[in-house]
Amino acid sequence: MSATILPQVDIATYATSTQGLSLQQLSFIGSVFTKVGANQVEDALSFLRQTFARFNTYIDVHSVPSVEEVLSLLDAGAVKVFVTLQQLEQLKSVKNLDLDRVAVTVSDESTREDIINAVAGTTVGVYAEAVADIELVEAWLKEYGGERPPVFISLSKATEENLLKVMNSGAVPVISAERLTVNPEADPQRIDIAKLLIANVESDRVDGLFPTLVTDERGIALGLVYSSEKSVSESLRTGAGVYQSRKRGLWYKGATSGDTQELIKIGFDCDQDCVRFVVRQKGKGFCHLSTATCFGEYSGLSRLQQTLQKRKASAPEGSYTARLYNDPKLLQAKIMEEANELCEATTKEDVAWEAADLLYFALTKCVAAGVTLEEVEQNLDAKNLKVKRRKGDAKGPWAAKLSVSAPQDEVKEAASVPKARSDPAGTIDGRIEMRRFNTATEPNSVIQEALKRPSQRSSEKIMGIVNPIIADIRARGDAAVLEYTHKFEKATSLTSPVLKAPFQQALMNLSPETIAAIDTSFENIRRFHAAQADKPLTVETMPGVVCSRFSRPIERVGLYVPGGTAVLPSTALMLGVPAMVAGCKTIVIASPPRADGSITPEIVYVAHKVGAQSIVLAGGAQAVAAMAYGTESVSKVDKILGPGNQFVTAAKMVVANDTSAGVSIDMPAGPSEVLVIADKTANPAFVASDLLSQAEHGVDSQVVLIAVDLTAEQLQSIENEVDRQANALPRVDIVRGAISHSVTLLVKDIKEAMEYSNLYAPEHLILQVHEPEKIVELVQNAGSVFVGPWTPESVGDYSAGVNHSLPTYGYAKQYSGVNLGSYVKHITSSNLSPEGLKNIGSAVMQLAKVEELEAHRRAVSIRLEHMEKGTG
Missing domain, CATH: 1.10.287.1080 (MazG-like)
Incomplete structure (x- = not known):
């Protein structure tokens, strides 16, 4: 991991930069330095994924606001991060983090004592940026001593002379890659990288040549040779193995034999008295005897x-x-x-x-x-290099086969970010493919384990995060909401957590096509939900005893519209339209803003159409708490509806169980899921498209295919379509995350298929089978059913009229999806005539006597006595 010099690159332009060292030449040096801004973490993660095999990457993260994001960079392969004193204090408490992967940045605000105290007794390095007084640095390094953690220095004036002074003092210079060259004769205005690389290499030979060990990429020694400044320079320029022959001058390896070498990296041993060339050997081998190495053949x-x-x-x-x-x-x-x-x-x-x-x-x-x-x-x-360690528990089917169980308080944790291109998640033999299970050959325990949802985190961990957020919102109101929005959404420009109606036209400028699509969906959803309205009910249960039931809208409702990896105006429609139809007086929508503080215009347009009072610019537990308890700007609501991640779901459950909040919720709703039942009549392309339409929601989604008596060829056709269609999707890396915990069940008949479907209780159930209308009669548990080949789940998500806010995690066994009834409450009334009270009075008084509730009995008897006196 050690570096002798750190060329600095800009992650935004490194791939296209034509100045200074090329990417290939940088890889020969083996280490690079870069700075990551507050909004560049995703770019940096992509850079690390693409270049891990080529570079050791050192990253200045002082502008990254979240320590979690700093850890994600270390997890992705950053060799060392350069941090502020405040970040260092937070990182010191991180379990599994080796502090030799951290360097603290010397800033204008930090004194020498601050730095010494911060790094005392640790392996934390020091980074001094834009140093002007090189003599002062030399003196300080001399006083600091040789037995110390590494020191990194960038210079305000980076000349070859100053850089050599830094290196001679035992520090690592940081310099822009654009200032370096491998060809100083053709590019004299830049600094010769070869001269810097070997500046501290020592030779005890009279001819000044450097002993050089040549290895392959696995570190296996191929042979011993000699190098010089000129040969190192020529290797860097040509990208080949070039050495210094003691007799013939420059030795271009393989020039006559054809056994050439592709240069991979140049490094040095710990004492700086031996050069190491890492090469990719071509031809018969390194040795002149045509063996792989000068020490014999590989083993x-x-x-x-x-x-x-x-x-x-x-x-x-x-x-x-x-x-x-x-x-x-x-x-x-x-x-x-x-x-x-x-x-x-x-x-x-x-x-x-x-x-x-x-x-x-x-x-x-x-x-x-x-x-x-x-x-x-x-x-x-x-x-x-990963900081966050997995528990190492066996995966479900394998654990079940050997009766291995995880600790009771442990559950699987689904990733919340797209899978890296190098991550094989969701693939089998390089293809995007779900795992197969044959119910005829696998034990039931294995099938049930395979059908388990990709649970997020243990409830203990989730509550440990959610409860403090809820308490903070209750205590500090708007200020806390804003802080969490700044932290989680990076919307640091926001000064108010609420956007109030009427909404400006500029906030909802949309294309005519988008407006037409929203309007069509709005009207279909309105019609279907309006038809669900029930009429007042009146029943005379016995002569003179009239019982009634009537509905009233819930006055104040809070609608949670997720943000995250997709814009979801459809969810705003599904929650807002029935609230409008029901006649709710106050409609509050909460949705995470974009980094610039704005809400997507589609959601603002829907909020306008449904008559929302305001939009809360927040997501997660903080949005739920703000609506449940109210703040200076956020109206308190009586019921919260809408799907969300594990934190949203947990927060909804917490506030619903707090009597002081006085708020109810629709249902526990988590990541999206679909179960498709397909028989021999199903179109493989249709089946694959329905599976993928849910898999693209998020890496924590799950899709299940139940294949009814399909041949190997028919099943292969579906799997081929899944792989082909998935690879054409822009969200393919999210799809792979979902596919990694999704399964195909092979069953013998439709009866068995429906048994597993009802056991799973899917959010979305799609029937691509013969005579699907008849199969609907067998459905016991499902959020919403999509019948036949021409009914993709997408129509339910957007425009058919049914609601797409549905129970997940198997809660379809207990809950309905959102409907008009979700926004109303039913009130009953009783109206008795004197005759009615006479008819029912004796039964009431007897039951009150049995329960020993005398006041209850007397409330009837006193009226009956009054009647008798009045008629006597």
Whole structure:
């Protein structure tokens, strides 16, 4: 991880920059430095994913407001982060974080004593930025001593002389990559990077040459040679292995033999007296004897990889290795077989033998897929840098087979960010594909485990986050709402947490096509919900006893419209239109704003159409708490409706159980889900599109396919469509996250399919089967049903008229989706005539006597006595 010099790049322009060092030349140095602004974290994560194998990346994060985001950068592979003193204090309490991955930035506000106290007794480095007085720095470094954490320095005037002074003082200089060159003769205005690289390399040879160890990408020594400043410069310029021959001058490796080398990286040993070249060797090998190394042939995994690569190129027809390459299912079966045998091995000798077999087949699969050992080891290195550690529990089906259970307070945690391109989540053999389970061959425990939702976090963890937020909102009102919006939504320009009606036209400027689509959906939703209105009910239960029931709208409702990875004006429609139809007097909409503090114009337009009083510019638990208790600007509501993430759902449950809040909720609603039942009549393209339409909602969504008596070819057709359509989607990395915990169940008939569907109780149920209208009769548990091939779930999400705010997590067994009844309350009345009281009085008095409630009995008897006196 150590660096001798840090070229600085701009993550916004590094891929297109033509000044100074190229990306390839930067990779030879092996380390880069960059700064990340408050709104550049996603760009930085993308940079790390794309360049991890090429660079050790050092990042200045002093402008990143959230420590969680700093940790995400370390998790993604940042070698070291440069932080403020305040950030350092927060990072010191992070479990699993090695402080040698942190350097504190010396600022104008921080004194020398501040820095010394902050890093005392730690491995935290120091970064001094834009230093003008190089002599002062030299003196300070001398006083600091040699046995210290690393020091990094950028100069206000970066000359070659000043940079060499920094390096001679034992510090690492930071300099713009645009100021460096590998060709000083052609580019004299820039600084020669070769001269800087070898500035501190020591040689005890009379000729001044540097001993040089040449290794491959796995670190295996290929041979020993010599280098000079000129040969290092030539290697950097050409991107090849160029060394200094003691007899012939510059030695371009492979120039005559053809066994050339592709330069990967140049580094140094700990004492700076040996140069290390990391190369990709071409041809027969490094040695003049045509062996892979000057120390003999490769051994172990490197030798196996070399053999398998040769066999892949020219395996004899009919050979075992050729069969493995040509039959992926055979290879898959062998990997599973050998993994099982390794699990069952008990003696030291058997474990070693079975592990060797498994490594052989695993490496065969890697070579077949074009994956090298070097790439496998790069992934291991990336995982080693992670700060956030997984518990290491076995996944459901495997745990169930061996009766391994996680601790009672542990649940699976779904990722909340798109999967990285290098992450194989949601793929099988490189294809985007769901896991298959055959109900005829798998035990029921395995099927039930496979159908479990991708639960977010344990309730204890969630409540530990949600409860303090709710308490803070109650205590500090608007100020707390604003702080959380600034923190979580990055909308630091907001000065008020509420946008009040009437809304300015400028806030809802939309294309005519979008307005038409919203208006069409609005009218269909209005019609369907208006038809749900019930009429007053009057029943004379016995002569003179009249009972009635009538409805009244809930006066004040709060509607939560999620933000996050998608804009959801459809949810605003689904919640707002029935509130308007019901006649709710106060409609408050809450939705997370964009980073610039604005709300998407589609949501503002819907709020205008439904007559919303205001829009709360907040998301998460803070929005729920603000509506439940009210603040200086946010109106208190009587009921909160709408879906959201685990924090929203938890906050809704908390406020609903707090009698002082006086608020109810619609239902526990979490990440979206769909279950599709398909038989031989189903169109594979339709089935795949319905699965993916829910998978693209978020990585914590889940989709389930129940395949009814499909042949292998029919099922393969659906899986082919899933892979093809998914790879064409702009949100493919989100889709893969959802697919990674989604499943296909193979069942024998429609009866079994409906049994599993009712057990799962899906939010959305799609019936792509023969005579689907008849199958609706078998539905016991579902949020909403979509019948037949021409009814995609999308129409329910937007425009058909049914509501899309539905119960998830299996709550369709107990809850209905949002409907007109969600916005009204029913009041009953009783109206008795004297005759009615006489007819029912004796029953009432007897039951009151049984319950020993004398006042209840007397409330009837006193009236009956009054009647008798009045008629006597």
